[in-house]
Structures are given as C-alpha cells and as structure tokens.
Amino acid sequence: MASKPVRASLGEVWLTCQICRGDLFRERGVLLNSTGMEFMKLAWADENATGLICWRCGYVHLFVNKDIKLYRADK
Structure with missing residues (x-):
C-alpha cells in the first residue's frame, strides 16, 4: 500500500474496523454518484x-x- 496508515475518531470515539477490529486505515475520498446526476453530466456535484x-x-x-x-x- 502506498499511502500512510491513519487512525480515525468521531468525537471521543476511536473507530475500529467492523470486520476485524483493526484500528489502522488507508484514507480515500469517495464520490457518491447518482444515476440522475451522471445522466445530466453533473456527477461532480454529488455528495x-x-x-x-x-x-x-x-x-x-x-x-x-x-x-x-x-x-x-x-505502523
């Protein structure tokens, strides 16, 4: 993996993996595309x-x- 590991928190709660309970993650931005916005060529405006x-x-x-x-x- 090329990126550095991170730990994450939400307020006072430290996040762990739902599957293996690991606490190290690789972060990546994700675009939540919708079909309608894709069709209108406005996917860049999705959340x-x-x-x-x-x-x-x-x-x-x-x-x-x-x-x-x-x-x-x-790590």
Whole structure:
C-alpha cells in the first residue's frame, strides 16, 4: 500500500474496523454518484464521503460525517 496508515475518531470515539477490529486505515475520498446526476453530466456535484480502508483486512468504511478526524499513525 502506498499511502500512510491513519487512525480515525468521531468525537471521543476511536473507530475500529467492523470486520476485524483493526484500528489502522488507508484514507480515500469517495464520490457518491447518482444515476440522475451522471445522466445530466453533473456527477461532480454529488455528495462526497471519506472512505477508510482497513489496513488489515481491506474492508471499506464510508463516512459522510464531516466531523471525522484522521491522525497519522506509525505502523
């Protein structure tokens, strides 16, 4: 994996993977496309999400909450 691992929190709660309970993630921006917006060539206006990919198992978690905080982690 090319990117650095991160840890994430939402308020006082530290996030862990729903599958393996790992706490290291790779962050990626995700565009939540809709068919209607794609059809009208307006996909760029769709909502964005933060994708957290579990470093251990690869499960993808999506968050649209803008309050999520990411912290650099040493692997």
